[in-house]
Amino acid sequence: xxxxxxxxxxxxxxxxxxxxxxxxxxxxxxxxxxxxxxxxxxxxxxxxxxxxxxxxxxxxxxxxxxxxxxxxxxxxxxxxxxxxxxxxxxxxxxxxxxxxxxxxxxxxxxxxxxxxxxxxxxxxxxxxxxxxxxxxxxxxxxxxxxxxxxxxxxxxxxxxxxxxxxxxxxxxxxxxxxxxxxxxxxxxxxxxxxxxxxxxxxxxxxxxxxxxxxxxxxxxxxxxxxxxxxxxxxxxxxxxxxxxxxxxxxxxxxxxxxxxxxxxxxxxxxxxxxxxxxxxxxxxxxxxxxxxxxxxxxxxxxxxxxxxxxxxxxxxxxxxxxxxxxxxxxxxxxxxxxxxxxxxxxxxxxxxxxxxxxxxxxxxxxxxxxxxxxxxxxxxxxxxxxxxxxxxxxxxxxxxxxxxxxxxxxxxxxxxxxxxxxxxxxxxxxxxxxxxxxxxxxxxxxxxxxxxxxxxxxxxxxxxxxxxxxxxxxxxxxxxxxxxxxxxxxxxxxxxxxxxxxxxxxxxxxxxxxxxxxxxxxxxxxxxxxxxxxxxxxxxxxxxxxxxxxxxxxxxxxxxxxxxxxxxxxxxxxxxxxxxxxxxxxxxxxxxxxxxxxxxxxxxxxxxxxxxxxxxxxxxxxxxxxxxxxxxxxxxxxxxxxxxxxxxxxxxxxxxxxxxxxxxxxxxxxxxxxxxxxxxxxxxxxxxxxxxxxxxxxxxxxxxxxxxxxxxxxxxxxxxxxxx
Numbered sequence: 001x002x003x004x005x006x007x008x009x010x011x012x013x014x015x016x017x018x019x020x021x022x023x024x025x026x027x028x029x030x031x032x033x034x035x036x037x038x039x040x041x042x043x044x045x046x047x048x049x050x051x052x053x054x055x056x057x058x059x060x061x062x063x064x065x066x067x068x069x070x071x072x073x074x075x076x077x078x079x080x081x082x083x084x085x086x087x088x089x090x091x092x093x094x095x096x097x098x099x100x101x102x103x104x105x106x107x108x109x110x111x112x113x114x115x116x117x118x119x120x121x122x123x124x125x126x127x128x129x130x131x132x133x134x135x136x137x138x139x140x141x142x143x144x145x146x147x148x149x150x151x152x153x154x155x156x157x158x159x160x161x162x163x164x165x166x167x168x169x170x171x172x173x174x175x176x177x178x179x180x181x182x183x184x185x186x187x188x189x190x191x192x193x194x195x196x197x198x199x200x201x202x203x204x205x206x207x208x209x210x211x212x213x214x215x216x217x218x219x220x221x222x223x224x225x226x227x228x229x230x231x232x233x234x235x236x237x238x239x240x241x242x243x244x245x246x247x248x249x250x251x252x253x254x255x256x257x258x259x260x261x262x263x264x265x266x267x268x269x270x271x272x273x274x275x276x277x278x279x280x281x282x283x284x285x286x287x288x289x290x291x292x293x294x295x296x297x298x299x300x301x302x303x304x305x306x307x308x309x310x311x312x313x314x315x316x317x318x319x320x321x322x323x324x325x326x327x328x329x330x331x332x333x334x335x336x337x338x339x340x341x342x343x344x345x346x347x348x349x350x351x352x353x354x355x356x357x358x359x360x361x362x363x364x365x366x367x368x369x370x371x372x373x374x375x376x377x378x379x380x381x382x383x384x385x386x387x388x389x390x391x392x393x394x395x396x397x398x399x400x401x402x403x404x405x406x407x408x409x410x411x412x413x414x415x416x417x418x419x420x421x422x423x424x425x426x427x428x429x430x431x432x433x434x435x436x437x438x439x440x441x442x443x444x445x446x447x448x449x450x451x452x453x454x455x456x457x458x459x460x461x462x463x464x465x466x467x468x469x470x471x472x473x474x475x476x477x478x479x480x481x482x483x484x485x486x487x488x489x490x491x492x493x494x495x496x497x498x499x500x501x502x503x504x505x506x507x508x509x510x511x512x513x514x515x516x517x518x519x520x521x522x523x524x525x526x527x528x529x530x531x532x533x534x535x536x537x538x539x540x541x542x543x544x545x546x547x548x549x550x551x552x553x554x555x556x557x558x559x560x561x562x563x564x565x566x567x568x569x570x571x572x573x574x575x576x577x578x579x580x581x582x583x584x585x586x587x588x589x590x591x592x593x594x595x596x597x598x599x600x601x602x603x604x605x606x607x608x609x610x611x612x613x614x615x616x617x618x619x620x621x622x623x624x625x626x627x628x629x630x631x632x633x634x635x636x637x638x639x640x641x642x643x644x645x646x647x648x649x650x651x652x653x654x655x656x657x658x659x660x661x662x663x664x665x666x667x668x669x670x671x672x673x674x675x676x677x678x679x680x681x682x683x684x685x686x687x688x689x690x691x692x693x694x695x696x697x698x699x700x701x702x703x704x705x706x707x708x709x710x711x712x713x714x715x716x717x718x719x720x721x722x723x724x
Contacts, residue, residue: 032057043074047132049085050075066094066108077128080120085128089114089174107167113174120180167200185220205236205247225257246273249287261330267291280305284313292328294320300351310354317347319366338399344368356381363390370395376450388450396458440500440546446473461524463488476501481510490516490535504544507551513537518563533566533600541609552637553612563603599623612637619645632659639663 036053043051054071073087094108121127175193179186193212200206210231217224230252236245251269271287286299300313322342323333333342345368350361359377366372374390454467465486472479481495492513499506519532541557544550600623607616614634621628632643641663647655657670 032059047074047135049077049132052084066092068092076118077131079122079126080118080128083118084116085118087114087116088112109168110170112170112172115172115175117175117177118180119178121183123182125183166202169199170195170197172196185217186222187215187217189215191215202241203237203239205234205245207234208232223258225255225259227253227255229253242277244275244277246275249273261292261328265292275305280307286314292325294318294325298351308355310352312352313350315347315349315351317345319344319346321345322367334400335403336399337401337403338396341368341399352377368399369393383445383447385447386450387448388452390450391453392455394456395454398458398461440505443473443478443498443500443505444476446478448473448478457485462521463524464492487513488517488520490514492516500546505546507543509539509541509557511537511539511541518566528569530569531563531566532569533563533603536560536562536564549637555609555612555636557609558607559609560606561604563600565601566603567599600626609636621647634663641666 036057040051040053043049052071052073052075053069054073055069058068059066068090069092070090071087072091073084076083076085090111090113092109092111119127119129172193172195175190175195177190177193179188181187191213193210195208195210197209198207208231210229212229214227214229215224216226231250233249234247236247238244249269249271252266253268254264254266256264268290269287272285273287274283274285275281276283280303282302282305284299284301286297289296289298295318297316297318298313300311303310303312322345324343326333336342344366346366348362348364352359352361357377357379359375361375363372363374363376371393372390373392374388376388376390377386379385449472450470452467452469452471455465457464457467467483467485469483470479470481476499478498478500479496481497483492483494483496485492490513492511494509494511497506497508514536516535517532518535519529521535522531523529537559539557539559541555543552543556544554600621603619603621605616605619607614609615612635614636615632617631619628619630626647628645628647630643630645632641632645634641634643639662641659641661643659645657645659647657655670657668659666659668661667
């Protein structure tokens with residue numbers, strides 16, 4: 001060995017020996033009671049509180065400079081009881097001696113056992129930490145005595161201090177943190193907190209685990225809530241601690257309480273996070289949340305983290321059962337007409353959210369058999385501004401109607417040509433003056449601009465296709481225009497405007513319908529296709545008022561109606577008994593031509609509406625063996641009809657009749673004397689004053705016609721006015 005190396009080794013060994021001897025001497029001669037007294041004095045001067053030591057203070061000097069003490073407590077503020085505000089069973093800290101000579105701080109394991117921190121405030125709102133905070137406020141720590149304070153030496157930067165700091169590990173066990181708010185009666189506690197880390201060094205990742213029990217009583221009459229928290233992650237700080245990555249985050253929370261669904265709940269959160277203090281951002285890479293059989297994933301960024309957080313992220317919800325989710329949350333699922341409705345849902349979208357705005361882009365929502373795509377946004381939650389452009393596949397809305405009021409479906413086979421099926425529900429009675437009407441205040445507040453397209457839509461068992469709706473609302477004017485849809489082979493076009501800017505709201509409707517198969521509509525809507533034919537309708541309406549009944553009384557407009565190449569079903573004008581008797585005296589076989597006159601070529605009418613009363617004077621019907629004309633009025637507000645018509649049937653005299661009464665149950669009245677006289681002369685070739693047998697036969701014909709008309713019009717009676 002070279003001399004210089006030999007002497008260097010001897011010097012190092014001698015230094016270690018001297019240091020060891022010095023450590024032994026220091027341990028022997030240092031007065032720990034003096035240290036405790038000085039520490040208590042310093043704490044008293046700075047905080048006004050008492051620092052007490054229930055155990056010994058053990059010192060070590062080589063190779064670690066350390067302190068280990070037990071039973072340390074800091075007294076509470078006056079009025080907050082005898083329990084210390086802060087206490088610990090054991091505190092142990094060690095610093096390696098030799099690295100200090102080169103300016104490096106190498107700390108061993110930091111142990112904190114049995115820590116208890118008790119914070120709170122009294123009934124007046126005074127906190128037990130307020131006095132300490134007041135003493136540490138700016139100006140309170142000025143140097144005592146006169147004279148100008150000496151200029152302090154320039155301190156090292158925090159980054160330099162952290163670079164030189166290494167901690168072996170941090171272990172906190174059995175810690176308790178409480179907040180007792182005597183002003184509100186709330187109490188919160190963290191019990192049994194255990195925290196452990198790996199080695200802590202600047203710029204180096206550290207593993208972290210934390211477990212704790214949580215207890216909350218939000219108020220004096222509130223139900224307690226208990227929970228357990230289990231956290232694991234790796235923390236990776238960046239240079240100068242300007243970034244912090246949380247890797248492999250695993251957080252599990254289990255809560256128990258009477259207010260929770262089923263008395264318990266569990267949620268987990270997993271993923272990676274990256275906080276950038278310079279950019280003021282938080283990146284999510286991604287986060288997965290599971291709770292109550294629901295799994296959500298979010299990946300994106302939070303900007304303006306410290307000032308006005310805003311989220312821009314991709315959000316997905318894995319397929320789940322909404323009914324099962326509601327049950328898990330202790331909520332009742334809606335009683336829908338289809339018990340299998342609301343059993344599957346999923347979501348994927350791009351979310352942009354801020355304190356007062358929410359936008360969904362690239363939306364893909366699935367509910368049962370319906371897919372909804374598009375985008376939607378809302379700004380200013382206090383007075384929402386709504387924008388959307390959405391498209392949906394086939395939707396059967398009847399599945400989601402309340403079970404008790406769901407419209408009955410037409411049975412299989414009740415389509416074109418079928419007469420049987422479910423009875424149509426009775427139309428609702430007209431609303432009274434005080435009934436609900438236009439929600440004027442809500443309409444004035446609307447700011448909406450959006451479109452909705454639906455491939456196929458079923459509502460009240462009516463089937464529509466290629467539905468397109470545009471909705472705009474601004475400054476008290478709502479427009480639903482255009483609205484278009486395919487309807488049983490035809491095309492429906494409509495536009496609705498509601499203007500609520502003035503004291504009296506104004507509403508208008510334009511509707512056009514062409515090429516619709518009426519039989520298919522009636523079969524689905526009422527379960528019976530009593531009338532078939534191709535339908536056309538043009539309608540223009542306007543009304544004022546906010547309640548339905550006054551709106552009906554103010555209704556004005558005009559329109560036209562046409563039904564071509566169709567048939568009345570179930571109308572038997574001449575019964576079999578009459579046909580048989582007439583056929584014997586009818587060599588021209590006119591009775592056979594008149595039997596069951598169901599087919600027609602055209603039914604048309606134009607009408608006008610004023611003050612809620614619809615009037616028509618040119619209703620016409622034409623067919624091979626049947627012609628008719630009529631006129632009358634319908635009072636829409638009162639729900640009544642007064643209509644007169646004359647029907648000419650081949651081989652049967654003219655049939656004059658009236659339809660009067662309630663729209664839901666009108667009375668059909670015929671001039672029976674004229675009908676019997678015409679029947680006797682025209683069909684049987686007998687004089688007008690026929691015998692009683694002919695009259696009885698005529699009455700049978702009336703019964704057949706009346707029955708057919710009631711079946712067609714939905715009436716419940718057939719008046720015998722004028723029968724002779």
